[in-house]
Amino acid sequence: MAGEPEADCLFCKIVTGEVPATVVRETETTVAFQDINPQAPCHVLVIPRAHYPDAAALAAAEPAIAADVLREAGQVAAERGVDGTGYRVVFNTGTGAGQTVFHAHAHVLGGRGLQWPPG
Numbered sequence: 001m002a003g004e005p006e007a008d009c010l011f012c013k014i015v016t017g018e019v020p021a022t023v024v025r026e027t028e029t030t031v032a033f034q035d036i037n038p039q040a041p042c043h044v045l046v047i048p049r050a051h052y053p054d055a056a057a058l059a060a061a062e063p064a065i066a067a068d069v070l071r072e073a074g075q076v077a078a079e080r081g082v083d084g085t086g087y088r089v090v091f092n093t094g095t096g097a098g099q100t101v102f103h104a105h106a107h108v109l110g111g112r113g114l115q116w117p118p119g
Contacts, residue, residue: 003050003051003052003061003062004050004051005051006051006103009051009101009102009103010101010103011045011047011051011101011103011105012051012103014031014033014047015031015047015049021033021034022034024044024076024079024080025046025072025075025076025079027068027072028049029048029050029065029068030046030047030048030049030065030068030069030072031046031047031049032044032045032046032047032072032076032108033045033047035107039107039109040109040110040111040112040114041082041110041111041112042076042077042080042081042082042087042108042109042111043107043108043109044076044080044107044108045105045106045107045108046069046072046073046076046105046106046108047069047103047104047105047106048062048065048066048068048069048104050062050065051103052103052104053102053103053104054091054093054094054099054102054104055091055093055104055106056093057104058104066104069104069105069106070089070106073089073106073108076108077108077110080108080110080111081111082110082111083110085110085111086110086114087108087109087110087111087114088107088108088109088110088114088118089106089107089108089109090106090107090109090118091104091105091106091107092107
């Protein structure tokens with residue numbers, strides 16, 4: 001069921017502490033941790049504690065938690081010192097867009113020039 005932890009979900013296991021991660025922020029509704037394959041000096045993932053397969057599903061079911069994820073992305077950028085120089089928040093949705101873990105998550109990227117268009 002959407003919102004409930006999934007036994008085979010890597011990010012659900014990070015939320016429960018079953019899988020270790022370098023957590024940089026936690027709230028009642030979100031967890032933020034360093035990406036294991038960083039693409040920029042600041043590359044942090046912000047996830048909802050509740051399981052939804054992608055950002056669209058999260059926003060449709062829990063708009064307040066989707067807002068929490070975005071608010072935390074801004075807090076991560078501020079704490080990492082990239083809010084003044086610019087940062088990117090990316091939600092990959094679907095395999096064609098590069099989503100590999102099907103638990104909604106925002107990538108917070110900064111600390112280097114980010115070209116447009118990406119990828």
